[in-house]
C-alpha cells in the first residue's frame with residue numbers, strides 16, 4: 001500500500017502510514033483483507049487464552065490432588 005502523502009510502501013493491513021501517520025485509503029478489497037486479518041488475530045488471542053486457562057486448570061488440579069493426598073496420607 002503506497003501512502004498518498006509520502007509515497008512510501010506500507011504493509012497491506014496497515015490503516016495508517018508507518019512513516020508519516022497519514023490515514024491510508026481503504027478500498028473494498030483492502031478492507032476485506034484488513035477485516036480478515038483482524039479476525040485471525042482475535043481467534044489467535046482467544047486460542048491462546050483458552051490454552052492458558054486449560055494449563056492453569058490442570059496445574060490447580062494437580063496441586064489440589066497433592067494437598068488433599070498429603071492431608072489424607074496418600075503419599
Ligand SMILES: [Zn+2]
Nearest residue numbers: 003006017020
Ligand atoms: Zn506516509
